[in-house]
Amino acid sequence: MVFQHIEEYGNHEQVMFFHEPSVNLKGIIAIHNTALGPAIGGCRMWPYASEKEALIDVLRLSRGMTYKSAAAGLEQGGGKSVIICDPKHKTPELFKTFGRFIHSLNGVYITAEDVGTSVEDMQHIRATTPFVTGLSEQMGGSGDPSPFTAQSTLVGIKAAVSYKLNRESLEGLKVAVQGMGHVGGYLAEYLLKEGCQISICDIFERKAKDFQEKYPQVKVVDHQYIYDEDCDIFSPCALGSVISVETLKRLKCSIIAGAANNQLDKLEREYDLRKKNILYAPDFVINAGGVINVFVESQGSYTKEEVQKRIAKIYHVLKEIFTRSEEERKNPTDVAIEIANNRIQRKL
Numbered sequence: 001m002v003f004q005h006i007e008e009y010g011n012h013e014q015v016m017f018f019h020e021p022s023v024n025l026k027g028i029i030a031i032h033n034t035a036l037g038p039a040i041g042g043c044r045m046w047p048y049a050s051e052k053e054a055l056i057d058v059l060r061l062s063r064g065m066t067y068k069s070a071a072a073g074l075e076q077g078g079g080k081s082v083i084i085c086d087p088k089h090k091t092p093e094l095f096k097t098f099g100r101f102i103h104s105l106n107g108v109y110i111t112a113e114d115v116g117t118s119v120e121d122m123q124h125i126r127a128t129t130p131f132v133t134g135l136s137e138q139m140g141g142s143g144d145p146s147p148f149t150a151q152s153t154l155v156g157i158k159a160a161v162s163y164k165l166n167r168e169s170l171e172g173l174k175v176a177v178q179g180m181g182h183v184g185g186y187l188a189e190y191l192l193k194e195g196c197q198i199s200i201c202d203i204f205e206r207k208a209k210d211f212q213e214k215y216p217q218v219k220v221v222d223h224q225y226i227y228d229e230d231c232d233i234f235s236p237c238a239l240g241s242v243i244s245v246e247t248l249k250r251l252k253c254s255i256i257a258g259a260a261n262n263q264l265d266k267l268e269r270e271y272d273l274r275k276k277n278i279l280y281a282p283d284f285v286i287n288a289g290g291v292i293n294v295f296v297e298s299q300g301s302y303t304k305e306e307v308q309k310r311i312a313k314i315y316h317v318l319k320e321i322f323t324r325s326e327e328e329r330k331n332p333t334d335v336a337i338e339i340a341n342n343r344i345q346r347k348l
């Protein structure tokens with residue numbers, strides 16, 4: 001059953017199961033591909049309903065990291081880890097023990113933050129292994145990756161606007177941003193600086209209202225109605241699977257470009273987007289700013305300028321994806337996966 005899942009979700013190089021009951025640690029590290037360099041990918045802590053669910057999640061996420069890093073031109077591979085535990089029960093000892101398991105892999109896998117883990121948890125892991133990124137700025141790390149993810153999303157929006165609307169400025173464009181969390185908040189600020197008119201929402205409406213108090217020109221929309229907004233660009237920055245048959249009927253935009261992972265409820269949904277003449281910026285390409293940030297940190301000489309230089313390249317990668325997608329009549333995500341796979345093949 002385990003090998004069947006590994007085959008189904010991408011023929012991973014190595015999958016490690018670890019268990020240390022004394023600190024309530026149980027989890028999986030999945031190393032998908034290391035052709036371009038060590039596998040980097042965050043550690044997700046989640047109370048998975050079953051071990052099978054955890055395995056499928058880590059296999060799927062680690063494969064996505066391979067594509068994300070390869071498409072962003074990074075010299076690193078794809079991996080991910082999951083810890084089966086409610087983040088309410090996390091302890092420093094649990095992370096220190098997790099660090100020992102990471103260390104036993106000799107640098108083939110490097111971890112970072114993900115859902116349920118924080119900068120503080122990374123510091124505990126650092127006590128037992130150097131193979132961890134996303135450390136605090138005081139510890140020589142790069143801190144919160146969200147502003148960089150928002151930056152790459154902005155660069156991606158500019159590439160999509162240039163390709164689809166044939167203009168270089170975002171001035172006056174209407175953007176609907178779904179989710180006012182870490183990334184959505186930064187992105188909304190950047191869009192305002194570019195002169196966009198923005199509508200925002202969050203399931204916790206207070207977050208959107210707080211943003212509006214700072215920037216009264218934004219429009220706050222009930223989160224259920226964000227899909228009905230009259231806009232040029234719809235920017236999902238909350239959870240995944242938000243583009244479905246139902247929401248697609250309501251969307252009025254000509255571009256979907258946002259930071260959320262796995263925005264489409266299924267990959268085949270991209271055929272419907274093309275039929276509706278909506279340009280879609282593949283999520284793992286546009287949201288790569290965060291992983292670019294930890295990659296530069298892992299190289300040991302971190303500067304924000306280096307991160308920004310690498311983020312700027314996403315503009316050209318996306319333009320190539322859009323052009324090839326039209327010329328070859330393929331979905332943008334399929335083209336992006338081809339670009340990633342070609343880079344890996346050239347290295348093998």
Ligand code: NAD
Pocket residue numbers: 145146147149178179180181182183184201202203204207223237238239240259260261287288290291
């Ligand atoms: P976050 O948890 O800080 O923010 C998500 C926000 O979305 C929260 O405020 C939440 O209340 C809101 N939300 C949830 N469901 C919603 C809904 N249906 N409608 C409106 N709002 C809703 O997370 P984040 O770090 O900002 O990440 C946002 C997305 O970007 C996630 O999908 C994440 O996987 C992806 N991403 C984040 C990074 C990063 O650097 N943080 C990097 C790559 C990808």
